[in-house]
Amino acid sequence: MxxxxxxxxxxxxxxxxxxxxxxxxxxxxAAPAFAHVSVQPGQAEQGGYATINFKVPNERDNASTVKLEVTLPTDHPLASAMPQPVPGWQIEITRSKLDKPIETHGKKLTEAVSKITWTADGGKIEPGQFQQFPVSVGQLPKTDQLVFKALQTYDNKEVVRWIEMPRKGEPEPNNPAPVLKLTPASGDGHGSAGAGAKNGGGSDEAAQTAAADGSDTTARVxxxxxxxxxxxxxxxxxxxxxxxxx
Known part of the structure; x- marks a missing residue:
């Protein structure tokens, strides 16, 4: 033929x-997967301590990020939340009275950190860049996850509200809140994340490098x-x- x-x-x-x-x-x-404000590593052990990073990418090409406000969960308050200094950024810690006191190391706490705010003071997150804001937290409660709602402010006054909760069986929302998954404690209950926090965060940094952020991995593939x-x-x-x- x-x-x-x-x-x-x-x-x-x-x-x-x-x-x-x-x-x-x-x-x-794939691109939107890189734009979310997220918490890394995305998983830690219940009952232990961990150093977590709030990873903030700049998703605009004509403005810089100059402020980040992270609200800590009030349904499962954290006895300790200590931010690490970040060059070029001022840190403000807000503490609130607890409806129900929590006990840690034999002491009852009636208030806890409810919000951490980073404001640019010579620094900023420019287009095409990201910044990490480390916080040492603990003891982590016995629940399956902690939700950290965040507000990202640009120098053009735009505010992006990362506060939406993903729902099972539904597509990921446009502005999902950063979520830290919690798993049952193993060994002595502190885990590698807790050890890293006590020893200057070395193990945490290794865990962050090894732990793949799901959305980032998908985007790269x-x-x-x-x-x-x-x-x-x-x-x-x-x-x-x-x-x-x-």
Whole structure:
């Protein structure tokens, strides 16, 4: 049967375009995963201590982040929440009276940290950059998660409210609140996160490096797939050009 050689040639010429569009679409779908304010590592042990980082990416290309306000949970208050100094940022700690006192190390506490605010003082998070704000917290309560609602303020006065709770079986909300998952204690109940907090945070830093943020990992995988598809498309285009030349 006669085959028209023009059809495969046209198809080959179109493949790079289609592949490029596919790669761009994948990268566009992956990009929002990097834009969320999140808490890292995303998991810690109940009953222990941990140093967590609030990772704040700048998701605007025409403004810089100059303020972060993190509200600590009041349904499961933390006996201790100590932020680490961050160069170029002022820290304000708000304490509130507890409806029900909590006991730690044999002492009853009637108030706890309810909000931590970082305000730019010479520093800022510029477009295309992110900043981490470390906080040592504990003892972590016996619950499955802690929700830290956050407000991100830009120098153009825009405020992004990271306060939405994801619901099981539904798509992730546009502005999800940072969530720290808590798991039952193992060993002595302190875990590696607790040891890291006591020894200057070394183990916490290792845990943060090893722990993959789910959304970031997904975005990187999708981005890699998109790039691979684009490369394959370019290869088809080059091959088609050589056939036409022959």
């Amino acid at each position: 006669f085959q028209n050689p023009v059809v495969p040639a046209r198809l080959a010429r179109r493949l790079p375009v289609v592949a490029g569009l596919a790669a761009g679409s994948v990268l566009l779908l 999708l981005g890699g797939v998109g790039i691979l598809v684009g490369i394959i498309g370019v290869g088809f285009g080059v091959l088609a050009g050589r056939r036409r030349g022959a």
